[in-house]
Amino acid sequence: MENDDLRVSINTSIIDTLKKMDAARHKVLLVFDDNNFVSIITIGDIQRAIIKDSNLNRSICSIVSRDNKDFANSNDTEELIKKKMLAIRCELMPVLDDNGTLTKIYKWTDFFGENDIKNDSLIDLPVVIMAGGKGTRLKPMTNVLPKPLIPLGDKTILEEIMDQFENIGCHNFYMSVNYKYDIIKYYLSQLSHIYNISFFKENKPLGTIGSVSLLRGKINTSFFVSNCDILIDQDYRDVYNYHKKNGNDITIVTAVKNIQIPYGVIDTTENGVMTGLREKPNLNYMINTGVYILEPQLINEIPDNEFFHITDLMNKVKKRGGKIGCFPVSEKSWTDIGDWKEYLKIINK
CATH class of the missing domain: 3.10.580.10 (CBS-domain)
Structure with a gap:
């Protein structure tokens, strides 16, 4: 066959x-x-x-x-x-x-188009997009364009991300902006497709999650958080179902990274005594992709106007006994557009 x-x-x-x-x-x-x-x-x-x-x-x-x-x-x-x-x-x-x-x-x-989905299973959760970074890995392009507006075919990376969420029923976007935010707002205002976006601006860099403190009182359901420079080939409804079923405070979308060591690896114990030999072993790791689901009460745990990373929030939740889950995707389902090598790879497909 x-x-x-x-x-x-x-x-x-x-x-x-x-x-x-x-x-x-x-x-x-x-x-x-x-x-x-x-x-x-x-x-x-x-x-x-x-x-x-x-x-x-x-x-x-x-x-x-x-x-x-x-x-x-x-x-x-x-x-x-x-x-x-x-x-x-x-x-x-x-x-x-x-x-x-x-x-x-x-x-x-x-029978169907690639983007056809079953409408009765749509979800409508808020989506927070972290779009305030300077995109230093993509210089000199980002000296002119803000990173969210990096082109991918006929669209920008930002539109690709929002379209993926709209396809599963999410229409309310909150966008954290800073660097060249006026260009982002102007570009989006000129599109024929109008996205429902509420912008919120950090006046100084607040880390990977710090600016979300500005949304206190505005979100009262589970919500997605996404970096603005990554694409993941995954139906996020499955991530949400996993998040709710397991009662997680935070769910991290992780990519499975497989690395083969091209040498024999020797295991030793005290005094250098060999205990084992593994020939060219495969090592598997979970990589943080930059997409999460958070419960709304976590916004109250993000300090006001302080530099605060998502890892700081994870440590805080873990320390108090909260639950953090990981939803895995394959290595090639995750593309980091914020890296020149990956960006050139995807536009040359």
Whole structure:
């Protein structure tokens, strides 16, 4: 069968499956045991495994569901398959015959546009965008343009971020501004699409979360916070569902960073006695992407007019026994536009 880029062996490790999803630019893969179709594995399966602190070098055999009922039958009409896909918002729909043999695959784009979503699951949360930085990593461009207005195709990074939130139902934006804020306001006022934005200005640099103290009394629900120079290929409704289900004070969207050490690593104990040898080990880390969900009462814990980072807030919440959760995305689902190398990579795709 075609679509070899969507096939993965049941014996593949979790981290290598995640890498294959990145390479194929799909969040669902077809799992095979030799030439026999077993099931599908989704980014959600992997995210749940990471949240449970599973060993990412373990095979996906342990996290694949073999009794998945969300498949189509070869006797189903295309209209029925379309309704099934829409109901569960699935990217791939395997079609099996009565013997469980895979006969066909339907993709979301066979029936819908890439940005089509199921409207009855929209959420409407406030979104705070931190847009006051000078963008020093993108100089000399940011000597002229403020970082949020860096172009990406026909839009700016700021529009891409806000459009992603609007697509899931979020329409109320609060924008922290400082550097060249008048240019940002003027640009947005000239767009044919009018965003609902409330600007708030820090008169001096207040760190990565300090200016949010200015929103005290204005937000009374869970809310998103996003840096203005990152893009994440993730449905933020899943992040919100995870945040509420786990009763988090803060949820951090994290990217899984995999690093292979190109040498043998020796473990030692006291007096330099070798206890083990690992040949070219893979190390996995969680990287802070710069997108969060916060509970509204946390605004009261941010000091007025003081330089205060999001990490300071995390430490404060952790110290008092609050709950901070991490929602993982794959490494290539996260793009840092504020870095020249990454910016050039994305505009040259």
